[in-house]
Amino acid sequence: MITNLLIACALMVWDPSTNATSYDIYEDMIYSATVTPPEIGICRVAYYTSSIYYVVGINAGGESTPSETLEVQWVADADFDDNGFVGFADFGSFSLAFLSTSSEHDLDGNGTVGFSDFGLFTQRFGKCNDGVIEVPCP
Ligand SMILES: [Ca+2]
Ligand SMILES: [Ca+2]
Numbered sequence: 001m002i003t004n005l006l007i008a009c010a011l012m013v014w015d016p017s018t019n020a021t022s023y024d025i026y027e028d029m030i031y032s033a034t035v036t037p038p039e040i041g042i043c044r045v046a047y048y049t050s051s052i053y054y055v056v057g058i059n060a061g062g063e064s065t066p067s068e069t070l071e072v073q074w075v076a077d078a079d080f081d082d083n084g085f086v087g088f089a090d091f092g093s094f095s096l097a098f099l100s101t102s103s104e105h106d107l108d109g110n111g112t113v114g115f116s117d118f119g120l121f122t123q124r125f126g127k128c129n130d131g132v133i134e135v136p137c138p
Contacts, residue, residue: 008074009043012053020057020064027051034058044074045109076107078124086124094121 014023016038025032025040028051033040044051050073057064078086080093097105097113105113107120 008045008076009041010072010074011039011041012070012072013039014055014067017057017064019059019061021060022058024056024058024063026054026056026066042072049074075124076109076120078107078121078127080104084128086121086127091121091125094118 012025020038022034022036023038024034027042032053038055050071052069052071054069055067078090078094080090083089094105094113094117098118100113101111102113105117107117110116
Protein backbone atom coordinates (compact mmCIF):
# COMPACT_ATOMS: atom_id res chain seq x y z
CA MET A 1 0.00 0.00 0.00
CA ILE A 2 1.26 3.47 -0.84
CA THR A 3 0.50 6.29 1.56
CA ASN A 4 1.45 9.94 1.75
CA LEU A 5 2.65 10.39 -1.80
CA LEU A 6 4.16 13.80 -2.30
CA ILE A 7 1.86 15.66 -4.63
CA ALA A 8 2.33 19.05 -6.22
CA CYS A 9 -0.59 20.72 -8.00
CA ALA A 10 -0.90 23.64 -10.37
CA LEU A 11 -4.02 25.42 -11.54
CA MET A 12 -3.57 26.94 -14.99
CA VAL A 13 -6.05 29.59 -16.10
CA TRP A 14 -5.90 31.54 -19.35
CA ASP A 15 -7.89 34.28 -21.05
CA PRO A 16 -10.78 32.78 -23.02
CA SER A 17 -10.63 33.09 -26.79
CA THR A 18 -13.91 34.37 -28.30
CA ASN A 19 -13.72 31.89 -31.17
CA ALA A 20 -12.72 28.77 -29.24
CA THR A 21 -15.29 26.20 -28.14
CA SER A 22 -12.73 24.07 -26.31
CA TYR A 23 -9.00 23.93 -25.63
CA ASP A 24 -6.43 21.21 -26.10
CA ILE A 25 -3.66 21.10 -23.50
CA TYR A 26 -0.23 19.90 -24.52
CA GLU A 27 2.34 18.74 -21.97
CA ASP A 28 5.94 18.47 -23.11
CA MET A 29 4.75 18.68 -26.75
CA ILE A 30 2.33 15.75 -26.32
CA TYR A 31 -1.47 16.07 -26.29
CA SER A 32 -2.68 15.78 -22.71
CA ALA A 33 -6.34 16.79 -22.34
CA THR A 34 -9.28 18.74 -23.77
CA VAL A 35 -11.19 21.19 -21.59
CA THR A 36 -14.12 23.52 -22.25
CA PRO A 37 -13.67 26.21 -19.58
CA PRO A 38 -10.27 27.93 -19.97
CA GLU A 39 -8.61 26.29 -16.99
CA ILE A 40 -7.12 23.00 -15.89
CA GLY A 41 -5.80 21.64 -12.60
CA ILE A 42 -2.91 19.22 -12.86
CA CYS A 43 -1.22 17.33 -10.04
CA ARG A 44 2.01 15.38 -10.16
CA VAL A 45 4.01 13.25 -7.80
CA ALA A 46 6.66 15.85 -7.07
CA TYR A 47 10.20 14.79 -7.72
CA TYR A 48 11.54 18.20 -8.70
CA THR A 49 10.82 17.86 -12.35
CA SER A 50 9.32 20.48 -14.60
CA SER A 51 6.80 20.32 -17.45
CA ILE A 52 6.19 22.65 -20.36
CA TYR A 53 2.58 23.44 -21.27
CA TYR A 54 0.82 25.18 -24.09
CA VAL A 55 -2.80 25.51 -25.12
CA VAL A 56 -4.48 25.35 -28.54
CA GLY A 57 -7.95 26.80 -29.06
CA ILE A 58 -10.40 24.56 -30.94
CA ASN A 59 -13.57 25.36 -32.89
CA ALA A 60 -15.46 23.93 -35.85
CA GLY A 61 -12.95 25.55 -38.19
CA GLY A 62 -9.95 23.79 -36.67
CA GLU A 63 -7.15 24.74 -34.34
CA SER A 64 -5.69 28.10 -33.36
CA THR A 65 -1.98 28.74 -33.29
CA PRO A 66 -0.47 27.44 -30.03
CA SER A 67 -0.27 29.74 -27.03
CA GLU A 68 3.01 30.78 -25.50
CA THR A 69 4.53 28.01 -23.42
CA LEU A 70 4.41 27.88 -19.64
CA GLU A 71 6.96 25.97 -17.60
CA VAL A 72 5.66 24.49 -14.35
CA GLN A 73 8.17 23.44 -11.70
CA TRP A 74 6.80 20.58 -9.64
CA VAL A 75 7.96 21.00 -6.05
CA ALA A 76 6.96 19.23 -2.87
CA ASP A 77 5.03 21.07 -0.21
CA ALA A 78 7.26 22.09 2.73
CA ASP A 79 4.42 23.78 4.65
CA PHE A 80 4.07 20.78 6.96
CA ASP A 81 1.63 22.41 9.38
CA ASP A 82 -0.48 23.84 6.53
CA ASN A 83 -0.58 27.36 7.94
CA GLY A 84 0.20 28.89 4.54
CA PHE A 85 3.81 29.77 5.28
CA VAL A 86 7.07 27.79 5.34
CA GLY A 87 8.60 28.96 8.61
CA PHE A 88 10.20 27.93 11.87
CA ALA A 89 7.36 25.60 12.89
CA ASP A 90 7.92 23.69 9.65
CA PHE A 91 11.66 23.67 10.33
CA GLY A 92 10.95 22.16 13.77
CA SER A 93 8.78 19.52 12.12
CA PHE A 94 11.52 18.82 9.58
CA SER A 95 14.20 18.57 12.31
CA LEU A 96 12.20 15.97 14.21
CA ALA A 97 11.87 13.92 11.03
CA PHE A 98 15.54 14.22 10.05
CA LEU A 99 17.12 10.82 9.21
CA SER A 100 13.69 9.18 9.41
CA THR A 101 11.66 7.76 6.56
CA SER A 102 8.79 10.25 6.93
CA SER A 103 7.39 10.50 3.43
CA GLU A 104 5.90 13.93 4.19
CA HIS A 105 9.37 15.32 4.89
CA ASP A 106 11.18 13.31 2.19
CA LEU A 107 11.04 16.19 -0.27
CA ASP A 108 13.05 14.52 -3.03
CA GLY A 109 11.20 11.24 -2.68
CA ASN A 110 14.30 9.05 -2.26
CA GLY A 111 12.95 7.23 0.79
CA THR A 112 14.82 8.94 3.64
CA VAL A 113 14.89 12.43 5.12
CA GLY A 114 18.46 13.65 4.68
CA PHE A 115 20.68 16.52 3.68
CA SER A 116 19.32 16.70 0.13
CA ASP A 117 15.85 17.24 1.60
CA PHE A 118 17.24 19.90 3.92
CA GLY A 119 18.63 21.71 0.88
CA LEU A 120 15.22 21.61 -0.77
CA PHE A 121 13.56 22.71 2.45
CA THR A 122 15.81 25.77 2.71
CA GLN A 123 14.76 26.75 -0.82
CA ARG A 124 11.13 26.76 0.35
CA PHE A 125 11.87 28.50 3.66
CA GLY A 126 10.23 31.91 4.02
CA LYS A 127 7.81 31.25 1.16
CA CYS A 128 4.04 31.25 1.23
CA ASN A 129 1.71 28.57 -0.05
CA ASP A 130 -1.88 29.14 -1.05
CA GLY A 131 -2.80 25.47 -0.72
CA VAL A 132 -2.47 24.74 -4.43
CA ILE A 133 0.74 26.37 -5.54
CA GLU A 134 3.54 28.26 -3.92
CA VAL A 135 3.08 32.01 -4.20
CA PRO A 136 5.14 35.05 -3.21
CA CYS A 137 4.29 36.22 0.29
CA PRO A 138 2.08 39.31 0.32
CA1 LIG B 1 3.91 26.25 7.98
CA1 LIG C 1 15.06 12.37 0.74
